[in-house]
Amino acid sequence: MSSCSCSSIHVHQPAETKVPVAAVEALFAKPFNDLLYEAQSAHRQHFDPNKVQLSTLLSIKTGGCPEDCGYCPQSKRHPNAVADEPMLDIDAVLTAARAAKDAGASRFCMGAAWRGPKQKDLDPVLTMVREVKALGLETCCTLGMLREGQAEQLRDAGLDYYNHNLDTAPEFYGEIISTRDFEDRLDTLNKVRGAGINVCAGGIVGMGESRTQRAGLLAQLASLDPPPESVPINLLVQVEGTPLHGTDALDPIEFVRTIAVARILMPTSYVRLSAGRQQMSDAVQALCFLAGANSIFYGDKLLTTGNPEWERDQALFGKLGLTPA
Ligand code: SAM
Numbered sequence: 001m002s003s004c005s006c007s008s009i010h011v012h013q014p015a016e017t018k019v020p021v022a023a024v025e026a027l028f029a030k031p032f033n034d035l036l037y038e039a040q041s042a043h044r045q046h047f048d049p050n051k052v053q054l055s056t057l058l059s060i061k062t063g064g065c066p067e068d069c070g071y072c073p074q075s076k077r078h079p080n081a082v083a084d085e086p087m088l089d090i091d092a093v094l095t096a097a098r099a100a101k102d103a104g105a106s107r108f109c110m111g112a113a114w115r116g117p118k119q120k121d122l123d124p125v126l127t128m129v130r131e132v133k134a135l136g137l138e139t140c141c142t143l144g145m146l147r148e149g150q151a152e153q154l155r156d157a158g159l160d161y162y163n164h165n166l167d168t169a170p171e172f173y174g175e176i177i178s179t180r181d182f183e184d185r186l187d188t189l190n191k192v193r194g195a196g197i198n199v200c201a202g203g204i205v206g207m208g209e210s211r212t213q214r215a216g217l218l219a220q221l222a223s224l225d226p227p228p229e230s231v232p233i234n235l236l237v238q239v240e241g242t243p244l245h246g247t248d249a250l251d252p253i254e255f256v257r258t259i260a261v262a263r264i265l266m267p268t269s270y271v272r273l274s275a276g277r278q279q280m281s282d283a284v285q286a287l288c289f290l291a292g293a294n295s296i297f298y299g300d301k302l303l304t305t306g307n308p309e310w311e312r313d314q315a316l317f318g319k320l321g322l323t324p325a
């Protein structure tokens with residue numbers, strides 16, 4: 001477990017969260033129509049209900065990760081893991097970023113299969129951040145745990161957002177990952193916040209957690225002070241060879257409830273309907289937007305798995321009268 005090295009703003013939390021888990025469970029238990037009405041009302045107080053922010057992902061360093069996250073196809077500990085590839089060069093990154101911008105994305109998120117970046121890894125990423133930013137896109141990175149001083153280097157390069165997910169409730173965390181702990185995640189978020197970078201932090205549902213544990217994840221996120229500017233809610237993408245492959249699928253209505261509760265608890269945050277959309281019907285996605293989701297990953301690939309094609313999303317937006325934020 002990391003020791004506390006906070007210099008200014010603390011996001012470390014005791015087991016007892018500022019937002020009590022029981023209060024979050026009470027939201028989950030509401031009649032569906034009441035819950036969606038409350039979520040949509042909260043949404044309309046802070047956002048245009050017909051606008052959705054579009055972020056495009058690119059895996060800049062794929063595979064070979066030493067961590068053992070049970071959901072992830074990039075861990076080298078799992079059978080059939082994706083191949084360990086070298087880091088992309090700057091030209092490949094800029095080509096993808098230009099295509100994302102041309103397709104209508106406003107943010108470009110660069111992900112790496114690392115426990116955390118070494119300085120020799122971070123240097124080329126700083127160049128990527130500078131040059132992607134110069135294209136007129138917002139920048140986001142997800143590189144794993146950050147060491148002292150690395151968040152400041154990313155900020156100085158022009159990084160707008162750092163994505164680092166709490167993934168699941170502290171009580172379930174040890175069942176999914178053994179190579180780091182929940183407190184390590186909070187420690188990196190603290191460094192990101194301390195450097196003045198916008199925080200993107202969410203989690204994954206559908207990993208076999210209980211409703212209380214889903215509530216526990218959202219209570220932790222909502223108790224961050226301030227809450228994350230961006231909250232990705234991922235539905236587990238089940239990949240063969242990963243320990244979580246074969247987990248019972250989460251009921252789609254329960255997924256929509258999770259989005260609605262996130263919207264109510266974090267009314268001014270962007271709530272992103274994240275991984276898992278490829279397997280989702282248009283109707284379930286529409287319910288997620290009604291529940292207050294106002295951001296998506298846009299483009300036909302997430303990091304290593306599929307995402308709806310641009311054309312399918314454009315057709316869905318047309319049907320729902322949604323436009324990019
Ligand atoms: N290696 C870094 C880390 O773990 O922080 C950054 C990349 S990692 C792939 C980013 C996030 O992707 C994870 O924290 C997890 O929330 C999400 N993720 C990974 N595999 C997933 C899957 N199969 N389904 C849904 N979300 C997934």
Ligand code: DTB
Nearest residue numbers: 111142232274275302303304305
């Ligand atoms: C997030 O919350 N979800 C994204 C992004 N942040 C990095 C990643 C989803 C990964 C899904 C599995 C894959 O494509 O490898």
Ligand code: SF4
Nearest residue numbers: 065067069072075113
């Ligand atoms: Fe590595 Fe990140 Fe995948 Fe975990 S989620 S195995 S840290 S790439």
